[in-house]
Amino acid sequence: MKRISERDVVMIALFAALVAVLGLVPKLTLASGIPITAQTLGIMLCGTVLGAWRGAAAAALFCLLTLIGLPLLAGGRGGLGVLLTPWAGFFVGFPVAAFVAGLVMERMRRLPVAVGAAAGAVIGGIVALYAVALVWYMVAKPADLGEAVTIAALPFIPGDIIKAVLAALVTQALAKARPGALPSRG
């Protein structure tokens, strides 16, 4: 097994901190009345910037620290109660979302950064995350698919599409500012 390097550990930790700090950015409210925060943007960036396994580790670390009692979720939420709402799949799915986003980014190495990052953010941060969230909602509430889609997915889709676009722009800006320093393309 490959030894984990100091650089990997520190990068994972700093991106977990970045996800937490992005949760503090003042939220804007969409026309549908659903608040959106930059937190899932942070999760998408974990994948598109760090790559699959480091991104997943950063997201998992963020989840772990939230669960043991740090108020890191947007709005100062945290603790074990986070796991017990039917919407918890959106939280539990963070590592999966970051992993898939990173995997897509790594596989699309030949495409421009913005294209790869946009595809990664959509496939990881929306498709994969919502798959986890919907299954979680259906099992935890319990509910059928129609109810889960109506209550747990549709209201958040517009905000997450905006965030996927932002994730692509941010990843591209980073690639331009620090050529060769994008670990997901390293």
Added chain:
Amino acid sequence: MITLTSPVETVFHRVPAGVKLGLLCVATTGLFLLGSLAGQLAALGLVAALYALPGARFARAGLAALRPVALFAALIAVWHLATGTVAEGAVIVLRLVSAVALANLVTMTTRLSDMLAVLHGLTAPLRRLGLRTRPLELAISLVIRFIPVLSAKGAALAESYRARSPRRRPGWRIAAPLAGVALDDAERVAEALRARGGLSEGAKR
């Protein structure tokens, strides 16, 4: 770093963290198996009593911690009113509130250091298998240290943005420079760690 632990000392603070987590698992499973409305009402009453025990100040803090759940509960309630399944909805809403309240109770009465000790205990089998958990423990301390650092750097970035731009709130625009700061800091901290022996320290034990 601010945590969600309540400053009000309660009897629950003295219960070992592992015991509280075990009881929480059992109670939550029970709540999910309990299908009757009367049973769920009784359970909620019991949870409320647990919150009332340490006094009014603690109970108020507990109620405040439940505020985000109110939105979720309202959404579920509206759905069940609309589909005409009120009884089923009532059970689900009561269960949701009790389950989250119990979990919050554990979070509010367990110090971060105690949670970390439980985590250290849970990862003991991994160490016996020869896996090193020191990187995980190091990463946890790094996150806790770097949240305020990145937060301050983010505030400085927002400040300079406001100085340059007619817009008042930078919002997502600080995400790119902030991620850049995180990448740069990571290189420097990794360098500093390597200079001090890095991750190999655990091998000496």
